[in-house]
Amino acid sequence: MMPAQPISEPSGRCVVVGASMGGLRATEAVRKAGFTGEIVVVGDEPHMPYNRPPLSKEALGSGFDLTKLTFQASPRAKDVTWRLGERVVAADLNARTVTFDSGDDLAWTGLVVASGLRPRRLRIPGPRRGRHVIRTVEDVLRLRAGLSSGVRLVVVGAGFIGCEVAATARTLGxxxxVVAPETVPVERPLQRMLGAALQRRHEAHGVRFHLGVVPVEVHGGERGTSLLLSDGTVLPADLVVEAVGCTPNTEWLDGNGLDLADGVLCDNHLRVEGRPDVVACGDIARFPNPLFDGVPRRVEHWAMVTETARRAGRxxxxxxxGRAPDTAPFTPVPSFWSDQYDMRIQSFGSLDLGAGDVRVLxxxxxxxxxxxxxxxxxxxGVVLIGLRAQYMRYRALITEGTNVSVPR
Amino acid sequence: MTVTPRAPEPTDLTKNQFRSSKGRTIAMMRVVVDLEKCQDHGQCAFSAPQVFALDENGRLSFRSAATDTFVSADLDESLRDDVEEAAEACPLQAIEVEG
Structure with missing residues (x-):
């Protein structure tokens, strides 16, 4: 067996798998930390990294310029090789290689796992025509081509994406x-009291909810598509949006003995199971946040992508x-927002951890x-609807109110 | 119209330029905020509270100083990490760090 090679050489190659926001921010952070070697970023979409939150909101309007979504990379990320429209299908963490769909191998000295999520699809019989998901600009181009006033849209899934699509589509006429198995929209993480309030707001805008049921079959005919629900209801549908959650893209890491049960298990510094040369960031990273406790969790919030990418890259x-690692604990404050109609929903902290005791403050x-x-x-955790002048105060209550215990 | 208003309180952002140890003048850093893109999420105020703030209505405080684009006074280099973090954290990507 060869002696372990130090990985402190200034050269070397950093491979970033995933060319969305996490891959971009991690790349910038690796450079910022002083790495001067080659950086190769691989992404299966044919685009430079772009911002996804508008895709379920204003970008569904036909007048929205999708090219505006592309991120401005910092000057630090200019000297980077982008391999776009390519897919990494395998990795060998001991041999330090990744394998492309073309069969080519690429060696690395450092690896960033930023391969993100893909939308789940409904597994029900029937034609696929008219069934959409929302993750990429291509998804949005396909959907919005058919989305206009008077169109009958069925949204399957009543999470944030489903509710945002419903609100935007209503606004477009x-x-x-909306069809979902829960008792109220966004039951997790908002819980019933606030979910019910959200439902009332949507209903006031004319959205019809079918809750406690699931779609069981798609009927396709000459007069259009319809959706058969588990309670026997048949909903005519010109368009169906499947907003039923996402699956982490971890298959390319199979065979390395990693815990890939729910994303990629990381330590508090975003090292994949403690390896010094492999980090993960974004939606796919399952890491402990000592702001709350030591339990590793995946967080699918937009803001957490940048937070984890900066830390993972560093x-x-x-x-x-060859520098000593930053031993300061990584304690990001979870935070998300959702825009529906003229309403801004803003959250700070963890709603799941406080799900058993929910009160109007x-x-x-x-x-x-x-x-x-x-x-x-x-x-x-806290959720605000409106009350925008109170953001600083409530966020401070979260950071001050939780007990930071520091694992090293 | 682009205006360059006075730097916000409370931090003194009015220092102009400083000289490096070799005596070269170093271009200072500014933030440019597209107030038409901005939707007052306030993430910048969490990342760089010395530079960004929300007013009593929850709106970005720079809105009282400009309508479409806000250009800050020169910022001290010590604020760079924070303002870069603010630019990255902006959901609308409405902040650019220049210099």
Whole structure:
């Protein structure tokens, strides 16, 4: 067996698998940490990294210029090789290689796992025509070509993406039905009280909900498509949007003995199971956040992508340049927003951890409101509808109210 | 119209330029905020509270100083990490760091 090679050579090659926001921000962070070797970023979409949140919102309008979504890369990320429209299908973490769909291998000294998620599809019989998902600009181009006033849209899934699509489509004049197995929209993570309030707002805008049921079959005919629900209801549908969650793209890491049960298991510094030369970031990274506890979790929030990418890139950059790692604990404050109609929903902290004790902190559920999520009487998360002047105060309550214990 | 208003309180952002140890003048850093893109998410105010703030209505405070584009005064280099983080954290990608 060869002696372990130090990975402190200034040269070397960093391969970033995933060319979306996480891959971009990790690349910038690896450079910022002083790595001067080659960086190769691989992405299966034919585009430079672009911003996805508008895809379920204003970008569904035909007038929206999708080219505006492309990120401005920092000057640091200019000296980077982008291999776009290519797919990494395998990796050998011991041999330090990745394999492309073309069969080519590429060796690396550092690897960033930023391969993100893909939408789940409904597994029900019937034709696929008219059935859409929303993840990429191509998805949006296909969907919005058919989305206009009077079109009958069925949204399957009542999470944030489903609700945003429903709101946007109503605003564009479509007839909208939402189908989901939960009892209220966005039951997780908002829980029933706030989910019910959200449902009332959507219904006031004319959205019809079919809750506690699932679609069981698609009927396709000459007069259009319809969806058969588990309670026997038949919903005519010119378009169906499947917004039923996502699956982590981890298959290319199979065979390395990693825990890939739910994304990629990382330590608090985003190293994949403690390896110095492999980090993960974004939606796919399952890491402990000592802001709350030591349990590794995946977080699918837009803001967490950048937070994890900066930290992962720094961790890897320090390792590649032979510097001691930053031992400060990584304690990002979870935060997400959703825009529906003229309503901004903003959350800070963890709603899941406080799901058993949900209270209105101020305001009115049907107007502007702050809802708190508590564990052992302490605030772990908050959701605000409106109350925009209170963002700083509530976010501070989350960061101050939780007990930061520091694992090293 | 692009205006360059006075730097916001409370931090002193009015230092102009500084000289490196070799005596070269170093171009200073500024932030440019596209106020038409901005939707007042406030993420910048969490990342770089010395530079960005929300007003009592929850709107970006720079809105009182400009309508379409806000250009800050020169910022001290010590703020670079924070303003770069703010630019990355902006959901609308409305912040550019120049210099």
């Amino acid at each position: 479509a007839e909208v039905d 961790t890897l950059g320090d390792s590649l340049t 101020e305001g009115d559920l049907d107007e502007e409101v702050a809802v708190g999520y508590h564990r052992d009487g302490r605030l772990t």
